[in-house]
Structures are given as C-alpha cells and as structure tokens.
Amino acid sequence: MGSFIENGTIRLNNNPSILSFAAVVGKTEGDGPLGNEFDEVFEDITLGEKTWEKSESRLQEIALQKAMAKGEISESQIDFLFAGDLLNQCVASNYGVRSFEIPFVGLFGACSTMAESLIMASIFVDSNIATHTAAMTSSHYCSAERQFRLPLNYGGQRTPTAQWTVTGSGAAIITTQDKPPFVRSVTIGKIRDMGIKDAANMGAAMAQAAYETISTHLASTSTSFDDYDLILTGDLGMIGTNMLRELFQRDGFDLNDKHNDCGLMIYDLNKQDVHAGGSGCGCSASVLCGHILKQLKDGAINDVLFCATGALMSPTMIQQGESIPSIAHAVHISATI
Amino acid sequence: MKITNKEYDELAKKHSPNSKTIINMIKAFVIGGLICVIGQALIYFYMSFDLSKQDSGTMTSITLIFLSALLTGLEVYDRVARHGGAGTLVPITGFANAVVSPALEFKSEGHIAGLAAKMFVVAGPVIVYGLAAAFVYGILVYIFTYL
Numbered sequence: 001m002g003s004f005i006e007n008g009t010i011r012l013n014n015n016p017s018i019l020s021f022a023a024v025v026g027k028t029e030g031d032g033p034l035g036n037e038f039d040e041v042f043e044d045i046t047l048g049e050k051t052w053e054k055s056e057s058r059l060q061e062i063a064l065q066k067a068m069a070k071g072e073i074s075e076s077q078i079d080f081l082f083a084g085d086l087l088n089q090c091v092a093s094n095y096g097v098r099s100f101e102i103p104f105v106g107l108f109g110a111c112s113t114m115a116e117s118l119i120m121a122s123i124f125v126d127s128n129i130a131t132h133t134a135a136m137t138s139s140h141y142c143s144a145e146r147q148f149r150l151p152l153n154y155g156g157q158r159t160p161t162a163q164w165t166v167t168g169s170g171a172a173i174i175t176t177q178d179k180p181p182f183v184r185s186v187t188i189g190k191i192r193d194m195g196i197k198d199a200a201n202m203g204a205a206m207a208q209a210a211y212e213t214i215s216t217h218l219a220s221t222s223t224s225f226d227d228y229d230l231i232l233t234g235d236l237g238m239i240g241t242n243m244l245r246e247l248f249q250r251d252g253f254d255l256n257d258k259h260n261d262c263g264l265m266i267y268d269l270n271k272q273d274v275h276a277g278g279s280g281c282g283c284s285a286s287v288l289c290g291h292i293l294k295q296l297k298d299g300a301i302n303d304v305l306f307c308a309t310g311a312l313m314s315p316t317m318i319q320q321g322e323s324i325p326s327i328a329h330a331v332h333i334s335a336t337i
Numbered sequence: 338m339k340i341t342n343k344e345y346d347e348l349a350k351k352h353s354p355n356s357k358t359i360i361n362m363i364k365a366f367v368i369g370g371l372i373c374v375i376g377q378a379l380i381y382f383y384m385s386f387d388l389s390k391q392d393s394g395t396m397t398s399i400t401l402i403f404l405s406a407l408l409t410g411l412e413v414y415d416r417v418a419r420h421g422g423a424g425t426l427v428p429i430t431g432f433a434n435a436v437v438s439p440a441l442e443f444k445s446e447g448h449i450a451g452l453a454a455k456m457f458v459v460a461g462p463v464i465v466y467g468l469a470a471a472f473v474y475g476i477l478v479y480i481f482t483y484l
C-alpha cells in the first residue's frame with residue numbers, strides 16, 4: 001500500500017504498472033513530429049459525428065477500446081475508470097464512456113487531467129482496492145475553441161503566446177504486474193495563482209505550478225534531476241517552458257538537456273501554425289500514451305517525471321477580471337522497480 | 338526560490354513575444370486594400386448598368402456581404418483573416434463574417450437557441466454601441482443645427 005510522505009507526495013509500494021496504453025489524434029497532430037507514434041490518426045476530425053462534443057467523446061471511446069484491446073482485457077475486468085476533459089461538466093468523458101459497463105469517476109483538472117487520472121488509477125491499484133483501473137482524458141481543437149474562444153470560422157488573429165488545443169485522447173490501463181512501466185511515486189500539486197490574467201498566455205500562468213510541484217517532488221522523494229532521464233511537462237508551450245527553465249536556473253539547475261514539454265513535442269513549431277505550441281488535456285495524454293510510455297516499456301529511457309499542468313479558469317471568470325489559478329501534478333514513471 | 342507576483346509578471350513579459358507589428362500592418366494594408374479595390378470595382382460595375390452612385394454603393398455592400406458569408410461558410414475567410422488581421426476585420430466583410438461564423442458554429446444547438454440566439458455573440462456589442470453612439474451623435478447634431 002502507498003505511503004504518504006509529505007506535501008502531497010505518495011510513494012507507491014506495490015509497483016502498480018501500466019499494462020497497456022493507447023493514443024488517438026487528429027490530422028494536425030498526425031502531421032507533427034510524433035505522427036507515426038499514435039495508434040490512430042483521424043484525417044476527418046469529426047469522426048463521423050454531427051457535433052464537435054460528440055467527436056471528442058468518440059476519441060475517448062476509441063482510445064479506451066484500443067488500450068483494452070492492447071492489454072487483452074475486457075471492460076468487465078476494469079474495476080474503476082478515472083477520466084475527465086475540458087468541456088463543461090466533463091461531457092466528453094461522460095458521453096464517451098456511457099456505453100461502457102465500468103464504474104466511473106469523473107475528474108476535472110483541466111490540462112493536468114492525464115496526471116490526475118493516472119495518479120488516482122495507480123493509487124487504487126497500489127492499495128489493493130482494484131486489480132485493473134483505467135486513466136483517460138481528451139481534448140478537441142474544435143470543441144475547445146467554441147467553449148473557450150471564438151467560432152471556428154471567425155476571422156481573427158491569434159497572439160504569438162496563444163497555444164493550439166490538441167485534438168487527441170490517451171488512455172492507460174493500470175494493474176499489478178512485474179513488467180514496466182511502473183508508477184513509483186506521485187505528487188499532487190497545490191493551486192498556484194501568480195496573477196496572470198491573459199487567457200491567451202496559459203503557459204505563463206502555469207509555469208510556477210510546474211516549478212513548485214517538480215521542486216516538491218524532488219525534495220520529498222529525496223531525488224535530484226540526475227535521477228531522471230526526462231522531466232516532461234504537459235502543455236507549458238514555448239513561453240511556459242522558457243519561464244520554467246529560468247525559474248530552475250535561478251535555483252542553480254540547468255534543465256535544458258533534461259526537460260521537454262508535450263506541447264513542444266507534438267507539433268513542429270516552425271512548420272505548423274500553432275504559435276506557442278500545443279495545449280489541452282489531449283496534449284500530454286497523447287504524447288505520454290503514444291510516445292513516452294512506449295520508450296519506457298522498451299527500456300529506451302528509464303525514469304520520467306511526468307508533470308501535467310492545468311489552467312483552472314473558465315471564460316466567465318476571465319470576463320469577470322479574475323486571474324488564472326493553475327495546478328500541476330507529478331508522476332514518476334520508471335522502467336525499473 | 339520565492340518569487341513575487343510582480344517579479345513573475347516581469348518574467349512572463351520577458352518570455353512572451355510581441356506580435357510582429359510591421360509585417361501585420363503591411364499584410365493588413367494589402368489584404369484590406371484589396372477588399373476595398375474589389376468594392377470600388379463593384380461600384381463601377383453596377384454604375385455601368387445605369388444605377389446611381391448611391392444605389393451602386395448599396396448593391397456593392399450587399400455583394401460584399403454575400404461573398405464574405407459564402408467564403409465564411411467555405412472556410413476561406415478565416416484563413417485569409419489569419420494574415421489579414423484588421424484588414425479583414427474593418428471592412429463590411431469582417432462584420433458579415435462575425436455574424437455568419439457563430440450562426441454556423443452554434444447551429445448544432447438548434448435554430449432558435451443555437452443559430453439565432455448566438456448569431457450576435459461577436460457582432461452584438463458593435464451593434465449596441467454603434468447604435469448608442471449614433472443616438473448621441475444625432476442629439477448633438479440636432480442641438481447644433483436647430484438650437
């Protein structure tokens with residue numbers, strides 16, 4: 001059973017392991033540098049559905065089906081499913097998983113949801129409550145735009161700090177087994193609000209949360225950057241990434257070789273018109289479940305500190321002049337026990 | 338290391354690139370200018386049918402609005418506007434795009450609660466404050482002309 005250390009950090013002692021994982025994405029993501037890594041790329045991002053919300057739901061449905069098929073388990077074997085997304089009332093998850101006969105816990109952590117759901121799913125397995133759990137999230141460019149910003153066909157210019165919501169979903173099945181990748185420890189972050197009010201600069205709003213969660217994780221697990229091959233943030237994008245690196249530089253750590261951000265990995269920022277990079281729950285979910293977990297499973301890399309970041313605002317609060325509260329959760333995923 | 342909100346804001350500003358103002362202005366001038374040239378050509382075109390200058394102007398507005406609505410539906414207008422910026426926003430075509438794009442977008446919530454109700458989410462404020470300004474202007478004109 002897991003043991004609580006301090007400051008939101010929990011060490012998982014029964015070696016919960018990621019049995020299988022799957023990532024499905026849209027065309028823009030398929031055209032990006034990781035295009036070949038995903039389980040399926042949808043050229044038609046409606047996925048044959050009449051509304052964008054249902055298209056996103058379908059992404060989750062397919063991601064979970066693929067993850068179950070790859071792990072050779074049926075839905076009756078999954079004891080709990082933890083899922084969430086960006087849409088109001090988390091409808092992409094609610095509608096996406098309504099056909100499954102799996103006990104469901106809906107989560108909201110904005111773009112940090114992949115880490116949040118992975119943490120919950122791992123703790124449930126680690127504490128012997130469940131034998132199989134699933135963690136999943138998604139985002140869709142078109143459903144996010146209409147909820148948070150402007151109509152798709154509205155002619156406007158984005159600021160260079162804006163990020164592009166990833167169309168994609170990632171799902172992972174957790175169980176106890178002696179095969180990697182293992183979830184070793186987790187840190188549940190605190191909400192941080194540094195007063196940033198610009199909803200078109202979310203990377204800047206979230207950098208401090210990532211900085212504090214990573215620092216807390218290292219301090220409470222008595223590890224250092226040397227113990228990890230990769231520090232992987234969720235969707236800080238270009239601005240948030242540069243800020244995070246400078247924050248650590250002030251502490252005397254050079255993160256340039258060790259850190260990467262899913263929002264920078266999923267698109268080619270020079271060729272694709274995505275401004276400061278990718279964002280959305282699907283960003284870290286598809287990069288983790290499409291690319292990183294594969295590398296951990298194959299032993300290409302050993303230790304990853306996955307730190308997904310979320311901007312916890314709504315259009316209403318931004319219009320009321322409020323700043324953006326942010327959060328980051330960290331998960332240490334390892335190829336060894 | 339502890340950081341204050343003010344220091345953090347400075348850090349954010351330092352790493353946030355500004356818009357490329359000069360390039361954007363040139364693009365806006367060229368694309369916005371092009372729309373106006375099309376408008377002027379349309380005026381001459383209608384005048385060649387012996388329409389008065391005023392009627393030609395009205396027909397040109399109608400034509401530009403139609404073309405903008407059509408190009409919005411064909412997903413062309415927003416692609417041009419990505420480069421055009423204010424050049425595609427300011428002419429009448431920009432206003433048409435601002436009405437048609439939410440109408441299309443929110444059609445999925447039905448013709449009443451979706452299409453019709455959301456049609457003015459972008460353009461509504463322009464209409465409200467445009468009318469309010471016109472009202473004030475009308476009163477001022479009245480005062481200075483008749484009193």
